[in-house]
Amino acid sequence: MLTPNRMKNPKADPHREIKAIYAELERRLLPRQCVMRTGCCHFRIAGHTPLLTRGEALHTAQGVRASGRKILKPHPDGACPLLGRDGRCTVYAHRPFGCRTHFCAGAGGMYPRKHVADLIQRLEALDEQLGGHGSRPLEAAVSAALDEM
Template identity: 55%
Template sequence: MKPDAEARAAAAEVRAIYREWEQRPLERSCTGRGDCCRFRLTGRTPFLTRGEALVAALAWRAAGRTSVPETADGACPFLKAGRCQIYEGRPFGCRTHFCDAAGGPASRKEVRDLIQRLEEIDTRLGGRGGVNLPGAVAAAMNPRRPG
């Protein structure tokens, strides 16, 4: 996957949104335990916009990976030995801590403006809303180009 100029610009916009989130003065205390990454146990799987999936796919490729593995236990495919292998490229839902140990999910009021910007990027990239994490990143890793 070699991103074109539009994809590189979208990835830069998504990363800027992530940085803006990190600079907000909200109480978060992620301990990196990985409990929230066990989707089958939590009943929550993050849904990614195309821009988020692109950033995650770029991080996964940078780690030398070429495909998204399936997990038998229903955990995030990027979780290994209890740690996120794409931590810097993790999606917005992972950053807003659905984990109870990290303070629970951010309120809609706290993230609405950032979600709207992610949705605008999704629309520009031809997306139609969030897709579950494994499927979204797998699609971003192997985009089908017309022609």
């Protein structure tokens, strides 16, 4: 549960705005084909870890809770802790913005920032409304969000 004193705007609904941002991203129809190769989920191989704003972290944490988990457990291969043992994302519908825009080379590559800059600004604005402090690495951001629920 979000503590009201941490939120600059207590009326902000992170899930509604996050879903609206993700829906807008899907409407852009940029030529990418994610076929769930999960290459980007293996952080050591991909060379990057998704960074989440507070709203994204809360929304992803909601997906973790919906799957029946209360905490994140490290992946044995050092991959994303949300990558299932079956090799699929366990929170695909709730996955963060970075997972929706950092496509592997085989899927067409990363979205150019200029095509999504306005959506990043909306994520940052929501982060501020929610009393966030900017983007944080996925595991730390989602774990902190789970602790608050």
